[in-house]
Amino acid sequence: MPNARSQTNSVSQIHSPDCSGLDWDWGCTSEALKLSRLNRSRTSANSAKSPAMAPLASIVVRPHAMEDRCLVAPHPEVRQRLLTRYNEIKATIAQSSELSFLRSVLRPIERRPPGFNDGLLRPGPTFRPGMTFAAQLKERVLLRGDVNVIVVLVDFSDQKFTPSQTKEHYAKLWFQEGSNSVKDYFRDVSNNKVDIKGEVVGPYRMPKPISYYANEENGTGSTAPNARTMARDAAILANPKVNFSKYDNDGDGFVDAFVIVHAGSGAERTSNPNDIWSHKWVLDKGAYQADGTKVYSYLTVPADCKLGVCAHELGHLAFGWPDLYDADYTSSGIGDWCLMAGGSYNGNEDNPATPCAWCKVDQGWVEVITPKETQKVSLPDVKDEHKVLKLWTDGVAMSEYFLVENRQLKGRDKDLPAGGLLVWHIDETKDDNTSEQTNYKVALVQSDGLMELERTKRDQGDNGDPFPGVKGVRVINTTTNPSTKGNNGVPTGVAISDISDPADVMTFTVSVSNKNPAKAQIGEGSTSDVAKIHLSTH
Numbered sequence: 001m002p003n004a005r006s007q008t009n010s011v012s013q014i015h016s017p018d019c020s021g022l023d024w025d026w027g028c029t030s031e032a033l034k035l036s037r038l039n040r041s042r043t044s045a046n047s048a049k050s051p052a053m054a055p056l057a058s059i060v061v062r063p064h065a066m067e068d069r070c071l072v073a074p075h076p077e078v079r080q081r082l083l084t085r086y087n088e089i090k091a092t093i094a095q096s097s098e099l100s101f102l103r104s105v106l107r108p109i110e111r112r113p114p115g116f117n118d119g120l121l122r123p124g125p126t127f128r129p130g131m132t133f134a135a136q137l138k139e140r141v142l143l144r145g146d147v148n149v150i151v152v153l154v155d156f157s158d159q160k161f162t163p164s165q166t167k168e169h170y171a172k173l174w175f176q177e178g179s180n181s182v183k184d185y186f187r188d189v190s191n192n193k194v195d196i197k198g199e200v201v202g203p204y205r206m207p208k209p210i211s212y213y214a215n216e217e218n219g220t221g222s223t224a225p226n227a228r229t230m231a232r233d234a235a236i237l238a239n240p241k242v243n244f245s246k247y248d249n250d251g252d253g254f255v256d257a258f259v260i261v262h263a264g265s266g267a268e269r270t271s272n273p274n275d276i277w278s279h280k281w282v283l284d285k286g287a288y289q290a291d292g293t294k295v296y297s298y299l300t301v302p303a304d305c306k307l308g309v310c311a312h313e314l315g316h317l318a319f320g321w322p323d324l325y326d327a328d329y330t331s332s333g334i335g336d337w338c339l340m341a342g343g344s345y346n347g348n349e350d351n352p353a354t355p356c357a358w359c360k361v362d363q364g365w366v367e368v369i370t371p372k373e374t375q376k377v378s379l380p381d382v383k384d385e386h387k388v389l390k391l392w393t394d395g396v397a398m399s400e401y402f403l404v405e406n407r408q409l410k411g412r413d414k415d416l417p418a419g420g421l422l423v424w425h426i427d428e429t430k431d432d433n434t435s436e437q438t439n440y441k442v443a444l445v446q447s448d449g450l451m452e453l454e455r456t457k458r459d460q461g462d463n464g465d466p467f468p469g470v471k472g473v474r475v476i477n478t479t480t481n482p483s484t485k486g487n488n489g490v491p492t493g494v495a496i497s498d499i500s501d502p503a504d505v506m507t508f509t510v511s512v513s514n515k516n517p518a519k520a521q522i523g524e525g526s527t528s529d530v531a532k533i534h535l536s537t538h
Contacts, residue, residue: 075269076345076460141250142364147186147194147257147318149174150247152238153202154230155263158209165303170261171200173310180350185311188412189339189354190365191386196314198247203263204237206230210264211274218267219276219300227276228284231298234260235288245291254287257318258298266302266309276300278309280316308339308349315340321359324442332453334444335461336417337407342460346415354412357388357403357424358442374511379421381408381504393492395512399428400486402445402494406506407466420447420466420502423476427487439487447473449481467499474499477511 151174155161174182175198183196206213208229213219219227235244235258247255267277280299287294299313315321325333325341336342336353343353360366366388371377372395382388382405389404403424407413423445430441444453448464448471463470477495478485484494493513500507 076342078268078271081271141252143194143249143256143318145193145195146197147249148247149182149196149198149257149259149314149318150238150242150244150255151198151200151259151261152204152234152242153200153261153263154206154234154237155203156206156208156210156213158211159262159264161203161263161303165263167200167202173305173307174198174200174259180307182307182310182314185307185352185412186314188383189360190363193363193365194318198257199242201238201241204234206233206237208233210262210276214267214274214276216273218273220279220281224284226284227279227300228281230262230276231258231260231281231300232283232285232288235283235290235295235298239290243291244295245293248293253293254297255293255295257314258295259314259317260298260300261303261305262300263303265304268309269302269304276302278302278305278313280313306349308344308346308352311352312339312344315355315359319359319363321355321362322441324356332460333440334442335453335459335465336415337422337444337461337465338442343416351412351415353416354383354407356442356444357382357405357422358426360386361388361390361403371510371512374509376507376509378505378507379404379406381406381410383408383411383413384504389510391492391494391510391512393486393494395493400492401426402484402492404496404510406504408502408504417461418463418466418469418502420469421496421499421506421508422466423447423496425487445476445482445484447471447476447482449473451482466502467496468501474508 151170153161153167153170172179172181175196177183181196186194186196208225212225213227213230215221215225217226219230244255247257249256262276265272265275267273267275278299278301280297282297283295287296289295297317299317301309301313316323321340323333323340324338325335332342334341334356336346338354338356338359339352340355340359346353354360355365357366360382361368366382366386368388368390370390370392377389379389380387389402391402391404392398393400403426405422405424406420407416407422408419409416413419425440425443425445427439427441427443430439440454444465446453446465447467447469450464452459453461453465467476468474473480475495475497476482476484477497478491478493484492484496486492493511495511496508497511498507498509
């Protein structure tokens with residue numbers, strides 16, 4: 001039986017612009033404010049592609065719908081173009097003084113409404129402005145065993161599939177065992193706890209052209225028509241062929257994984273406003289009822305999709321993970337170290353990174369070991385034995401803690417920037433990974449102390465991030481740089497020392513102070529569990 005658990009995922013997200021005609025929702029859209037359309041002026045075919053910057057007075061703030069969309073990260077080439085345009089904007093708006101002021105004003109009230117990338121899979125109540133989804137959704141169900149997914153192919157009068165883009169092609173990509181499919185990926189990273197199954201139907205001709213659904217806003221505009229309109233049309237067309245009740249995996253009356261593969265390319269790769277940007281969202285006008293169940297949440301990817309984008313979006317749709325890249329593109333979030341950040345593009349999108357430790361712990365895919373005293377540890381690669389350490393501040397369960405995993409350059413992590421011990425600083429009180437000026441929700445403690453993931457926009461991860469890393473950093477505690485201090489600057493009592501070279505089994509010593517033994521939480525594991533890790537490697 002699936003287990004219920006508290007759901008805390010909530011993260012902010014930007015409407016990613018096209019670079020040829022800027023359409024920028026600053027920082028993120030919200031139920032309260034949306035900064036949009038700095039400049040929609042188009043240049044002629046013979047002029048420069050980058051339009052003139054609109055004056056600050058042209059900025060429009062408008063209300064936004066409660067149910068928002070969750071985009072895949074832009075392709076690295078598109079991301080670079082976005083960053084170039086971002087820097088042009090910064091240079092234009094009075095040396096960025098107004099820009100900084102605007103961001104400082106908007107960010108405190110930006111709270112992600114349900115439907116974006118907070119794991120919303122079902123209709124929720126109306127939320128008052130400023131209330132996070134994490135504060136509202138009390139329980140979600142962990143999917144286990146067979147996870148049935150319905151994939152619907154759709155094309156348009158102005159955009160069709162190529163001869164090679166057949167039902168058989170997508171059945172292989174999603175469901176065929178041994179073909180580096182979505183099924184293979186999630187079986188690997190979940191420690192066989194989930195098995196993706198399903199069918200591919202279509203293609204169905206949409207009643208409107210793709211330009212209608214894209215609507216010059218990548219299909220992600222806040223008003224119809226948009227991709228939500230396309231999703232509803234797709235559900236209606238597929239209904240005679242599909243028994244949607246088969247895809248309610250947890251028996252709650254809702255389809256868990258409704259996937260739309262549309263003809264054409266994704267805007268995350270082309271940056272064309274008349275292409276659809278891959279995303280997870282929810283249907284407009286409420287759920288569509290069919291076969292005694294309801295279709296509400298969906299994801300859509302393009303015909304030329306690869307494993308990385310499909311796995312990333314299914315991470316949102318089936319498992320409720322937020323985006324962990326910096327959604328306003330002013331920094332890198334956690335870069336290429338996680339499927340839910342830039343890691344979806346690793347290996348030319350054919351070998352995306354595994355989900356980070358926080359994602360795997362969130363879904364119960366790893367054994368969590370919680371030491372309560374100084375202990376020598378031998379920790380295997382997380383892909384081999386699926387074990388992660390959790391280190392509480394002063395040994396007491398609270399919202400801020402550290403996760404430690406061993407990630408080596410093999411298998412699903414073959415295309416990481418480097419191998420070694422990854423130390424994650426988790427702060428569950430944070431909404432997202434957007435504000436590098438404060439603290440991320442899920443932050444990678446970078447061994448070289450340079451904080452390049454937070455401070456630069458081009459570094460997606462390097463050999464200075466894992467421990468011991470290029471600088472040979474073999475200890476981290478409350479006095480080192482980087483340190484294990486809390487986000488409030490207070491020592492946590494957590495220390496890791498004697499870190500070995502990268503290997504399939506890494507050794508180190510972990511210390512957790514215990515100021516109040518009566519309140520110390522042994523949590524999911526104990527000291528004996530750590531010893532068990534050591535013994536399991538011999």
